[in-house]
Amino acid sequence: MRFQRHVALAGLLAVASSTACVQFVYERVNLEEPIRDAAWKPLRPGADLQQCLDELGAPFRVQTVTKREFELIYRWYQQSEWGLRVSYNFSRGLGVSYNFNNAWADIPALRLRFGTDCRLLDVTKGLLGDFVGPNGRRRELRRFGEAKQRVR
Amino acid sequence: MKQAVLCVLLCVIAPSCWMSRSSTNEPLDLRLIQAVKPGMSATEVVRLLGAPSFVVELEPRKAYLYEHDNSKTAGLWLVLFLFANTDVRSDRTWIFFDENDKVTHIGKTLAADRAEYSLPWENLYDELPQSEAGSRK
Numbered sequence: 001m002r003f004q005r006h007v008a009l010a011g012l013l014a015v016a017s018s019t020a021c022v023q024f025v026y027e028r029v030n031l032e033e034p035i036r037d038a039a040w041k042p043l044r045p046g047a048d049l050q051q052c053l054d055e056l057g058a059p060f061r062v063q064t065v066t067k068r069e070f071e072l073i074y075r076w077y078q079q080s081e082w083g084l085r086v087s088y089n090f091s092r093g094l095g096v097s098y099n100f101n102n103a104w105a106d107i108p109a110l111r112l113r114f115g116t117d118c119r120l121l122d123v124t125k126g127l128l129g130d131f132v133g134p135n136g137r138r139r140e141l142r143r144f145g146e147a148k149q150r151v152r
Numbered sequence: 153m154k155q156a157v158l159c160v161l162l163c164v165i166a167p168s169c170w171m172s173r174s175s176t177n178e179p180l181d182l183r184l185i186q187a188v189k190p191g192m193s194a195t196e197v198v199r200l201l202g203a204p205s206f207v208v209e210l211e212p213r214k215a216y217l218y219e220h221d222n223s224k225t226a227g228l229w230l231v232l233f234l235f236a237n238t239d240v241r242s243d244r245t246w247i248f249f250d251e252n253d254k255v256t257h258i259g260k261t262l263a264a265d266r267a268e269y270s271l272p273w274e275n276l277y278d279e280l281p282q283s284e285a286g287s288r289k
Contacts, residue, residue, distance in 0.1 A: 025234045026233070026234070026236075027234075027235070032240070033241065049256075053259030054259075056259075057259060057260065064210050080273075118257065
């Protein structure tokens with residue numbers, strides 16, 4: 001009885017997978033090399049912009065906050081996740097597919113704030129969503145979408 | 153017998169592997185970037201590097217971005233299971249100008265050619281050389 005159940009389950013999986021309508025997906029996306037704490041922690045308020053650029057490289061984004069301040073934003077992302085993909089073709093040219101997976105975690109980021117004299121005011125480590133406005137976030141999510149699309 | 157099993161296994165797995173690559177813009181040329189020096193005018197920079205990808209106004213300053221992305225994806229499809237990894241790295245240069253359109257600061261990261269094909273259980277960043285682990289120059 002137990003054996004028959006296993007055979008039935010294996011048969012069901014075989015049928016489902018033979019049409020590729022069910023798939024378990026394990027994928028990883030790496031976006032940029034991470035900035036280690038050892039690189040940014042020694043930076044102190046008053047440091048020159050060039051010193052910060054030499055230590056950390058080119059930022060992902062440069063933006064103004066007020067007329068007296070601007071910011072450099074660094075971000076990086078490494079995450080792997082399991083997901084389940086289900087798709088079905090109703091007829092020729094008509095089909096649906098859906099992915100069940102964890103929402104992408106927010107993106108780690110580093111913000112360096114400078115005054116008009118190009119001297120560092122402060123450094124904050126946080127999430128990209130906290131540092132960039134809706135336009136920057138949309139642009140970033142679109143890039144993730146494109147990166148994930150390449151997998152599919 | 154072992155060889156036959158390995159051969160069959162190879163025949164089954166090999167057709168289910170794939171690799172793809174895509175990029176945005178031309179790779180940045182280190183020699184040209186190094187030729188940009190503080191005091192150069194915006195016109196000279198554009199003559200040297202071409203049109204920037206992005207310009208940010210930082211009243212009264214401004215900054216030009218030159219950018220190239222390189223993305224490599226590798227995957228393995230085993231009937232029910234799909235394993236895939238995408239590695240995206242960039243060449244990026246920001247050039248800052250003062251109110252007279254003269255170069256004041258330059259920041260560069262040239263990492264696009266370090267993008268790798270790998271499978272998702274590999275951690276590509278554990279093996280970064282120490283000189284690259286902190287800074288992304």
